[in-house]
Amino acid sequence: MSPHIRNTAWLLLVAGLAVATTLAWRQWTRPTIIEAEQQLHARQFLAVLPEQTYDNQPLNTPLPLPGEQPLHSRITAAYRATLGTLPTAVVMVSQVQGYNGPIRLTIAISADGRLIGTQVIEQQESPGLGARISDPQLNWLGQFSNRRLDDRWALKRDQGDFDQLAGATVTSRAVIAAQQEALVYFDQHRTLLLGSPAHE
Incomplete structure (x- = not known):
């Protein structure tokens, strides 16, 4: 066998071993990577829930969505958080039409x-205007924490309780409507969503 053929065969062998090793490594680490990605997704998705308020894995068991959908928004998923055996919260995924496109909220x-x-x-609102609904420094969404269904779910300019996002009236009204409708939906289907008698 000539040196040229021997060198080519050696290179092909080394390349084949490198590819096989890479594929085996990827296959071996793939479950770990997938699990890490799922945990990151869950943390981001459930960031709206204080960690001390639940000890289950809410995203593992989506709830059936009972009844008709709200008028202006759409509930696309719901998950129950529990602490021990007691239900503590329901996390809903809501989609509402914003100024430039759909806005998805937890x-x-x-x-x-x-x-x-x-x-x-998820949102497609105008940069510097409606897109600021997710700006953590502005924290526009913070004004809705601890509010209830019997609050006045409208902008102050519409005789409601809430400040609007400057320059983004359509976005502000859409997000307010989605939250109010989520509260109404929860109130209408409380027993089914919580999996137990209503807690007063």
């Missing part, structure tokens, strides 16, 4: 019907 509601918090998980 809305956490406590077992007694109080809005724990809301976060944006």
Whole structure:
């Protein structure tokens, strides 16, 4: 066998071993990577819920969505948080039409019907205007924490309780409507969503 053929065969062998090793490594580490990605997704998704308020894995068991959908928004998923055996909250995924496109929110509601918090998980609003709904420094969504269904769910300019996002009236009204409708939906289906008699 000539040196040229021998060198080529050696290179092919080394390349084949490198590819096989890489594929085996990827296969071996893939479950760990997938699990880490799922945990990151869960942390981001459930960031609206204080960690000390639940000890289950809410995202592992989506709830059936009972009844008709709200008028202006759409509830696309719901998950129950529990602490021990007691339900503590329901996290809903809501989609509402904003100024430039759909806005997706996670809305956490406590077992007694109080809005724990809301976060944006997807939006296409105008940069510097409606897109600031998810700006943590501005924290516009913070004004809705601890509010209940019997609050006045409208902008102050519409005789409601809430400040609008400057320059983004349509976005502000859409997000307010989505949160109010999530509270109404929770109130209407409280027993089914919590999996137990209503907590007053």
